[in-house]
Amino acid sequence: MRILLTAGGNPISINIAIVIVTLTELETLLMHPSCDPAISSASAAAAIPFRTLASGAHLPAIGLGTFGSDHVTHAAVAEAVKFAASVGYRHFDCASVYGNEAQIGEAFEEIIRSGIPRDQLWVTSKLWNDMHAPEDVISSCRKSLDNLRLEYLDLFLVHWPFPNHHPPSCDVSVRNPHARPYIHESYMRTWRAMEELVDRGWVRHIGSSNMTQPKMELLLRDVRIKPAVNEMELHPHFQQTAFFRYLVERGVQPIGYSPIGSPARPDRDRTPEDTSPTEDPVIRAIAEKHGVHPAVVCLKWAVQRGVVPIPFSTTPRNIVANQQGVTGDPLSAAEMDAIAAIDRNCRLIKGHVFLWKENQSWEDLWDMNGEITPA
Numbered sequence: 001m002r003i004l005l006t007a008g009g010n011p012i013s014i015n016i017a018i019v020i021v022t023l024t025e026l027e028t029l030l031m032h033p034s035c036d037p038a039i040s041s042a043s044a045a046a047a048i049p050f051r052t053l054a055s056g057a058h059l060p061a062i063g064l065g066t067f068g069s070d071h072v073t074h075a076a077v078a079e080a081v082k083f084a085a086s087v088g089y090r091h092f093d094c095a096s097v098y099g100n101e102a103q104i105g106e107a108f109e110e111i112i113r114s115g116i117p118r119d120q121l122w123v124t125s126k127l128w129n130d131m132h133a134p135e136d137v138i139s140s141c142r143k144s145l146d147n148l149r150l151e152y153l154d155l156f157l158v159h160w161p162f163p164n165h166h167p168p169s170c171d172v173s174v175r176n177p178h179a180r181p182y183i184h185e186s187y188m189r190t191w192r193a194m195e196e197l198v199d200r201g202w203v204r205h206i207g208s209s210n211m212t213q214p215k216m217e218l219l220l221r222d223v224r225i226k227p228a229v230n231e232m233e234l235h236p237h238f239q240q241t242a243f244f245r246y247l248v249e250r251g252v253q254p255i256g257y258s259p260i261g262s263p264a265r266p267d268r269d270r271t272p273e274d275t276s277p278t279e280d281p282v283i284r285a286i287a288e289k290h291g292v293h294p295a296v297v298c299l300k301w302a303v304q305r306g307v308v309p310i311p312f313s314t315t316p317r318n319i320v321a322n323q324q325g326v327t328g329d330p331l332s333a334a335e336m337d338a339i340a341a342i343d344r345n346c347r348l349i350k351g352h353v354f355l356w357k358e359n360q361s362w363e364d365l366w367d368m369n370g371e372i373t374p375a
């Protein structure tokens with residue numbers, strides 16, 4: 001279509017092409033106006049800071065969580081992964097128990113076909129709790145690789161240190177009669193199989209998740225291959241300062257899950273004592289000053305503190321805001337100090353379902369008095 005306009009009395013004509021774009025593409029174009037989406041994605045990716053792991057590998061300082069829980073479909077999560085890659089995300093936090101690795105694998109295939117090389121992606125997966133037997137570690141990793149359509153994982157984590165299965169979406173009061181406490185010798189048998197995965201070239205790094213300092217002390221004492229990371233709940237209301245420092249001092253990178261305080265977690269995962277970092281007046285005031293959502297302040301704080309947050313989102317605007325939040329307009333030292341002072345020691349993901357006997361409280365999972373809770 002050709003339109004004739006006048007500017008300062010001089011006629012100008014412009015050509016208007018009518019194109020059909022999907023909503024996702026439109027959002028991408030509006031928020032990243034570069035002509036070539038591949039260039040736009042690459043330059044956005046290059047702007048994301050990274051953490052250098054003990055191995056020398058670069059881990060992008062923000063990743064996309066992929067746990068849709070029971071309210072986001074697998075297809076919607078896979079769409080979010082594709083959208084995130086198109087706007088520059090390169091780090092994706094997956095797990096077999098999220099049930100969506102097959103759909104995310106299709107997304108990765110498309111992402112790589114679109115021109116983003118595999119070696120620029122960082123893909124994490126995790127071993128679920130009913131697969132701790134050494135032979136299951138190998139088969140579980142194989143299944144994740146096949147589902148994700150990858151030849152190797154950048155990182156494979158032991159999801160929880162307890163070999164306790166429970167049905168997906170069950171209530172926190174459900175107990176597995178076969179549940180067991182943490183037994184270090186058993187965990188090390190699992191770890192040896194994790195090390196074998198590195199030897200086989202199936203995974204580049206291995207790590208732990210939901211550990212405590214007493215458990216980590218034993219693991220670091222006994223490993224052949226050190227955990228590259230520990231994935232753990234970290235947000236302004238649950239800062240785990242002592243354990244965080246312990247890990248950093250030993251070259252274990254903390255990855256922060258539920259970095260926004262998991263505002264959409266199901267009711268069964270909520271207790272009356274829970275607090276919300278995004279509703280904290282300190283976070284809200286800083287957000288207002290920077291003109292961003294409080295969620296973005298939580299992520300800025302995490303990255304500046306040295307955590308690698310993995311926020312979940314399927315909302316394109318939020319996916320972009322979270323990424324842009326960690327690439328510019330940093331928090332001041334005073335703002336960082338103000339957030340450090342609002343820690344409520346409020347663990348949101350308590351893990352009730354992993355308890356191994358009746359009449360226990362969830363605190364038993366977390367070695368609150370500095371020693372591994374005995375059987």
Ligand SMILES: NC(=O)c1ccc[n+]([C@@H]2O[C@H](COP(=O)([O-])OP(=O)(O)OC[C@H]3O[C@@H](n4cnc5c(N)ncnc54)[C@H](OP(=O)(O)O)[C@@H]3O)[C@@H](O)[C@H]2O)c1
Binds near residue numbers: 093094232258261
């Ligand atoms: N290792 C483990 O045991 C473990 C445990 C829990 C979680 N994880 C990992 O950590 C990831 C993140 O944790 P999470 O899902 O519990 O919680 P989260 O990332 O703290 O919160 C996600 C929620 O925040 C909203 N959100 C994201 N960005 C936002 C923004 N800029 N403005 C407003 N709202 C925003 C999302 O809604 P929209 O979708 O609408 O944006 C979503 O409802 C998981 O997906 C999973 O990969 C690991």
